[in-house]
Amino acid sequence: MGTRAVATLSVERDGGQAGRQAARAAAEQLGGPADVALVFGTTGYDQRELTRAAHETLGQQCVIVGCSSEGVISGGESHEGDRAVSVLAARLDGAKAEGHLVGGYDKAPQKAAEELARRIGDARDVTGVLVFPDGLTGDCTEFVSELERRVPGVLIAGGAAGDAMTFERTYQYCGREVATGHVSALVLRGRGRLEVATSHGCTPVGPQQIITAANGGWLEQLDGQNAWEVFKSYLDDGVVDLNAEGIVHLCLGTAAQRGATRVDEPMVVRTPMALNRETGALFFPGGGIAVGQPVRMTRRDPERIRKTGAECAHRLAGDGRKTPAFVLQLDCAGRGKILFGACAADSIVAPLREQLAPYVPWAGFHTYGEIAPIAGAVAYHNYTVALCGFFDA
Amino acid sequence: MPDELEAVRLENLTLRREVATLAEQLKLLVKAEHALTRTRRAQERQLERIETFAEFAFDIAGVEQASGILDRARLTLLEQFELDDVVMLGVDAVEPRLRAGENVVPIERGLWQVLLATSTPGIVPGEDPGSAPLLAALAAVGRAPHWVRTLMWVPIQPRSAPESTLAVGWSLRPNSNHRDVPRPEHQPYLALFGGHVTRALVSAQLTTELRRQSTALAQSNQQLKASLGQLEATQAQLLQAQKLEAIGRLAGGIAHDFNNLLTVIGSHAELVRPAVDHDPEAQEDLGIILEATRRATDITKRLLAFGRKQERREQSVDVNAAATDLSRVLRRLIGDDIQLQLDLDPGLGHARVDAVHLEQILMNLVVNARDAMPRGGRLNIETRRAVEADRANLVPVSTAGLIAISVRDTGTGMDEATRRQLFEPFFTTKPAGKGTGLGLATVYGLLQQNHGEVSVRSEVGKGSCFTVLLPSFEGASAARASEAPPPTRGTALVAEDEDLIRRMLARTLRKRGFEVLEARDGVQALDAAIARPDLTLLVTDVMMPELGGAQLAQRLRKLRPDLPIVFTSGHTFDQLDIGRLDPRLDRFLPKPFTPDEVEAAVTAVLGR
Structure with a gap:
């Protein structure tokens, strides 16, 4: 029979109505109860009403995992408005889903990873783990490293929860629970397998530089210069804050290989999300910013985003030889409307879907950080797309 | 070798300088690109907003209900500025009252005046003093948020409307370049937006009024058409009635003259019948005359009926x-x-x-x-x-x-x-x-x-x-005339200007045993009556020269209040001005009449 999945969307203004509408549509299209559902909603909604409605509609038996986001993806659409909810629901064939909500991520991400690994337990039949940590707190680099260490050989992917680019608060969902500073996780076991392909859309523009001062995700100096001053030298005159135009324009490229002395492709792209105007330090919420680390300034490249995104989907489809039961697109919040305007889906969703059958259920969200393997290790990225496909065989 | 090393070192140095120069140039390019990006993005946002407002203006142009326009305006504000809520406050133009939906509340006059005077849009932080009146207004209608990060308002003020509207919206989130939460630079858009809504409301008012007037005109037109139709029908009826009236008058006049003649012919034929009892041929001839007279009388009766000149009771x-x-x-x-x-x-x-x-x-x-x-x-x-x-x-x-x-x-x-x-x-x-x-x-x-x-x-x-x-004759019961009492003898005065009829009347009354006095007009009759205080009966034509039958009767009644009178005429009673008949003493005998009818009328008046 195979896995049957559907992707639904609601843009109702009320959280309860939106959650109910998207969940009901999913249940109706599935023609029966779902085993698992990924729910992503924007922060214009009352998060508790949203998840409660989805939970009530999908039923107790359905494992629900998800998070808040800057915007959602459903089918061929991308909604980065104030209120949108995306539901990807599936009835599994021989696979089993578990949902987990682990606290303490904000304060001790390694311990959170340890706890999640403990809950996963015997990982021999685990086919993939999708994680959705708080995108504003916690060191995601530490978290994924620890998790990878504790469940070796298990594919780990995911995206950091976001808000409406106000960088105030994000939410993680599991069942009808909603939390902040947590990580929610979906563990898939049994039949089927999860595969991930990733790509970024940046081009290095400056010489390699070395982080000379950093503290807990805050980048203070590059080559002995104030980080913000270095950053600002690539930005338009008169920029006084790390506004959204700055975020999408300029990123930091770091080496994919831990301990590498040069930054070359493949690289991990990182984006600062906050500025301390007094010290000029830049905050990278996912962590992974350490003294002595080589970095390069990179500029975003819309053409490259389209091209590498399509290549990424092509890889996931095994060069067109296989079709996933469903696809989860985890795309950076800085690569959607803020870069491509109102028709962002034409650039970041459509070229990818073209590489797969149009009927493949497709959902996702705009993240504050993408989690996907690169160069043999799971990394926390920014300004990237991580495309996860679930295959029955 | 040292020279070669030096050359390599110098080349390396040159290359480093070139790389540094290229890096600087690249940085400048990136910087320029950023500037372009910012400008383009700002223009895109402006364009998007203008397009949205243009679409909104187009969308509401056809809406005729004020509530529909305000609902769409509220949704547009909510979505365009990604607000947490927007309340449309109706500010009464006459009384210090506020309305939010169905909820109408009185407010303090000072606040009301401030709200009335709010003619430009505003965007302020929640803690700004400028937000105080709007927050107070929201509190008055029970819609105040617990906390506001940014407050914005748009006055919508169609002239001569019973109330103006203040769209008051708020956001709980901070300003962001990514999110279109209202910022001070959005104020011109709010003014533009307020203008669109105001014009749409005015247009809706005018359209509604125009439609109302158009409907009234259409109704009026219908009524006029109906009235015209009725008028034409009435006119046709009137013409028909006039035509029938004219024919009736002509027929009635002819019938009246014929009646006099038929009365003479018929009466005299009856009178002469006893004299030819022995002559069967003469009897047959008289019968033919009487039959023809009867049939002619029947025709004149029907003509009189058509001409409304038949006796009516x-x-x-x-x-x-x-x-x-x-x-x-x-x-x-x-x-x-x-x-x-x-x-x-x-x-x-x-x-x-x-x-x-x-x-x-x-x-x-x-x-x-x-x-x-x-x-x-x-x-x-x-x-x-x-x-x-x-x-x-x-x-x-x-x-x-x-x-x-x-x-x-x-x-x-x-x-x-x-x-x-x-x-x-x-x-x-x-x-x-x-x-x-x-x-x-x-x-x-x-x-x-x-x-x-x-x-x-x-x-x-x-x-x-x-x-x-x-x-209909509500409450009345049918009545039938009762039969007359037996005849009585005495002195009768016959007043009739038509000699032949007068003679016939006199002859009939004499045959019944009356002493008969004859008068050719009313004056002659009056004199005769005064001379004969023993007069027991007056039979008078109504229409006579000098003094008519009605006047004659009126004057004689002063002398003899109990004098029985039989009025005769070729006209119907309704057409004559006799006045009210005394049912005990008076009878009206329409022409033509037969001797028997005369005798019956006489018997009737004398029998009471």
Whole structure:
């Protein structure tokens, strides 16, 4: 029979109505109860009403995992408005889903990873783990490293929860629970397998530089210069804050290989999300910013985003030889409307879907950080797309 | 080697400088790109917003309900500025009151005046003093948020509206370049937006008013058309009535003159009959004369009826009883091949009509129906309270207090041309010698005389329906005249300017044993009466030279209040100005009359 999945969307203004509408549509299209559902909603909604409605509609038996986001993806659409909810629901064939909500991520991400690994337990039949940590707190680099260490050989992917680019608060969902500073996780076991392909859309523009001062995700100096001053030298005159135009324009490229002395492709792209105007330090919420680390300034490249995104989907489809039961697109919040305007889906969703059958259920969200393997290790990225496909065989 | 090393070092240095220069140039390019990006993004946002507002303006242009416009305005604000909520506050233009949806609350006058005076949009942080009046207004209608990061408002003020509107929205989130939460630079857009909404409301008001006026005009036009139709119908009826009136007057005049002659001819033929008892041939001739006189009298009577000059005695008549009584005669009249059916409303009541006239009317209508069904059919007489439809071809006035009698046949029916001439005397569709053309003319005349109406619906091949409307006589009971007492002898004064009639009257009264005094006019009669205080009877023509019968009677009554008087005339009683008759002492005898009718009238006045 195979896995049957559907992707639904609601843009109702009320959280309860939106959650109910998207969940009901999913249940109706599935023609029966779902085993698992990924729910992503924007922060214009009352998060508790949203998840409660989805939970009530999908039923107790359905494992629900998800998070808040800057915007959602459903089918061929991308909604980065104030209120949108995306539901990807599936009835599994021989696979089993578990949902987990682990606290303490904000304060001790390694311990959170340890706890999640403990809950996963015997990982021999685990086919993939999708994680959705708080995108504003916690060191995601530490978290994924620890998790990878504790469940070796298990594919780990995911995206950091976001808000409406106000960088105030994000939410993680599991069942009808909603939390902040947590990580929610979906563990898939049994039949089927999860595969991930990733790509970024940046081009290095400056010489390699070395982080000379950093503290807990805050980048203070590059080559002995104030980080913000270095950053600002690539930005338009008169920029006084790390506004959204700055975020999408300029990123930091770091080496994919831990301990590498040069930054070359493949690289991990990182984006600062906050500025301390007094010290000029830049905050990278996912962590992974350490003294002595080589970095390069990179500029975003819309053409490259389209091209590498399509290549990424092509890889996931095994060069067109296989079709996933469903696809989860985890795309950076800085690569959607803020870069491509109102028709962002034409650039970041459509070229990818073209590489797969149009009927493949497709959902996702705009993240504050993408989690996907690169160069043999799971990394926390920014300004990237991580495309996860679930295959029955 | 040192030279080579130096050359390499220098080349390396040059390359490093070139790389650094290239890096700087690249940085400048990136910087320029960023500037372009910012400008493009800002322009895109402006364009998006302008497009959105243009779409909004286009969208609401066709909305005619103010509530619909304000609902869409609220949604547009919510979505464009990604607000957490927007409340549309209605500020009463006259009283210090606020409205939010159905909720209307009085507010403090000072706050009201501030809200009324708010004519420009604003965007301020929640803690800004400028937000205080708006927050107070929201609190007054129970819609104040617990906390506001940014507050914005847009005044919507259509002139002459009973209330202006303040759209007040707020965001709980901070300003962001990514999110279009309202910022001070959005103020021009809010002004533009407010203008769109205001114009849409004004336009909706005008459209509604225009539609209302258009509807009123259309209704008025309809009424005018209906009135015109009624006027044309009335005019046609009036013309018809005038035509019939003229014909009636002519017929009545002719009949009146003929009546005098027929009275003389008939009376004298009667008077001479005893003298030729022995001569059968003369008797036969007299019989022919009397028969011809009778038939001529019948025609003049019908002409008089059409000309409303037939004697009328208003009575309260039980229409159902009259129809039932008459039906026995009618069944014989219509024959076996026509089925007569009576459909009588038991609660009908009485009509105000001359009972004899009613019989004549029904009789004529039934005869007319019979003649329309030469091969038999159904004839239905129905009585009921009149309804509007009964007078569909007449001016629509109330039918209250009217009784309807319908005579319906399944005969040949009539075309329009026939219907138009139907009531004209001597108009007939029957072969020559088969009809006088006076039947329906008689109906028409009698109804005119009895303040009734007649209407007809007919369709060729399907039959006709005549509906008679008569005024009802509520509460009255039918009355029939009682018979006169036996005759009495005495002195009678006959006042008549027509010699032949006067002589006939005198001769008749003498035969009855009266001593008869004759007068040619009223003055002569007055003198004679004064000279004879033993006068027991006055028989007087009403229309006489010098002194008319009515004046003569009036003056004699002063001398002899109990003098019995018989008035005669070729006109109907209604047409004469005799005044009120004393039922104990007076009788009116219409011409033509027979000696027997004279004697009966005399007996009646003397018998009481």
